[in-house]
Amino acid sequence: MAATLRDVAARAGVSVRTVSNVVSGFPLVAPQTRERVQRVLDELGYRPNAAARHLRGGRSGLIALVIPEIASPYFGELAGHLADEAEKRGWTLLVQQTGGDAHRERELLGGAGGQAVDGLIVSPWALSPADLRRGPDAAPLVLLGEQDAGGLLDHVAIDNVAAAREVTTHLIQTGRTRIAAVGPQPHLSNATADRRLEGYREALAEAGLPGREVPVARLHRADGAAAMRELIAAGAEVDAVFCFSDQLALGAMHVAVQHGLRVPADLAVAGFDDVEDGRYANPPLTTVAPDKVGIARAALDCLDDRSPREPARHIVAHHLEIRASTAADTV
Amino acid sequence: MAATLRDVAARAGVSVRTVSNVVSGFPLVAPQTRERVQRVLDELGYRPNAAARHLRGGRSGLIALVIPEIASPYFGELAGHLADEAEKRGWTLLVQQTGGDAHRERELLGGAGGQAVDGLIVSPWALSPADLRRGPDAAPLVLLGEQDAGGLLDHVAIDNVAAAREVTTHLIQTGRTRIAAVGPQPHLSNATADRRLEGYREALAEAGLPGREVPVARLHRADGAAAMRELIAAGAEVDAVFCFSDQLALGAMHVAVQHGLRVPADLAVAGFDDVEDGRYANPPLTTVAPDKVGIARAALDCLDDRSPREPARHIVAHHLEIRASTAADTV
DNA sequence: AACGTGGCATGCAACGTTGCAAGTGGCGGT
């Protein structure tokens, strides 16, 4: 068995309480007692028992990240930043995948897999606002993305409307006139997709251009590929696609290139998320780059701040990362 | 506060112990008592306290995944499978990043970030065999990859020598004669890289071809890109590169294409890991596809199996996934 | 009627930690 406070106390000839005081840095311990206890602590390699501390103090040191899937590059990158930031604050990150299933999202929101966590960071996919109601003694929760929770919960997001408008406007400025949007989720209450669609429509309306919206089931490469095949099969004469994720964009670009289209000469492709894949794609992918570290920090700040307050909406910075996939149509 | 066994017991007019018996499915409970207690359980929305169970039973329900970084696609995909498989077995996955730092790897091996876990799944990058010694009451640990632990620990890996030989042989069979290897780690005791290098050398030796080995700092896209720039700058006349990860390969392919090389006509590129990026790259990337689900299952099987036994070495299946990036040189 | 049996229910203790309040001893001031 691992050494407990009691073992250390017995060996150092002091009470359990005093050892606890040394461990926790309580100031009222005589220097020589502290030193003696410390020596025994080192000798026995004492490590505090997390379960007992949790039971006693109510703090588990765990934060749950509830996302559709960790294998998706965007969530992977985000999880990396979250794990780093969480560690700086004395938390460990725990990953729970929902697979985008509403039922499972609800389930994990209630009690995170039976684990008692100090907080939840949730990126919902298919949850309706009603699902997001929290009990009074539930762990604090931060939403990623703009799921409409009726102002009941902390949010962290970028300004998706503005970002989508910027991408679309950029495409227009490079001379494209038939710009499709790949990614709407008409059958889900997915507020993030709705906002991006909104920005896309605004930019098109401003320029007096027609739009074409291609719904997809998920935001994977395969969905982007399917959408592009659909566009090509329909003989749609698009000269640009704005995809709601880099994964969609990479899938779409792949199919476009396979079909002999030149990117960007024949078709401009833009994505969203700025995942590393896009930077090294051929051609490199124009995308919206959210400040992922900023998102991670803001989310953890929300969980750190236990003060009673109104739920806040944190808007994190983003910028348009222009790369070769949308270079001006001047071959 | 959340309802406890005591609350339920008081309300149902039975003892705490009886409620516990109902919750845990102990058979000796009268049907009507069970029903009454169950009703109160539902009414109060009782959820077992994880901390108390952990303290009492010694089981936390947590598994730690210790990896260089979760943002890396290979680890992201693997983590996804591990999280799924872990959940099936009643475990929750916790992510700890080492950043490839040997010191931090050691630290996390000892006590995983202060969390008491039921097991560790570790993918070491820079650890020496000596670092891997475990105390008698440490949590069970499984190594991913072929870190040489002197047979002291459970391993899960694919046959890296064979896989590297297959890739190299495949490149030779498509007519390539100047095949570089990108990825060796000469300054680290990274057994996985060593095995792949071994397989590469074997295949070349068998064919009587010369080799060229390009060491890299890490396995990222940027490292692959740097390696390719180096090869080009040195005027090396290579007609194929075998990269020790898909990330390296994608970085290398990116630079090659930027420099006007045609892939695969001028240069064949092969990777390792079969991450999704490679499948949708332009051109799609030939790679070694390890059975990632198999790796996840084998790792968790090791942790599940608490029986005293000799450390085992599990070799998981792999296959060569041939795609356009290494198509025969017949333009 | 006494006894044994088996089904069911319960009280106690312990897991390792920390908040609380009380205890101890020495020292300086009156």
Added chain:
DNA sequence: ACCGCCACTTGCAACGTTGCATGCCACGTT
């Protein structure tokens, strides 16, 4: 010499759960 204060130390209790041992009751058997 006595008191009070302060620095330091300590025992008790409790967090919520479950293993163990025991208690209780009804019923069937002798």
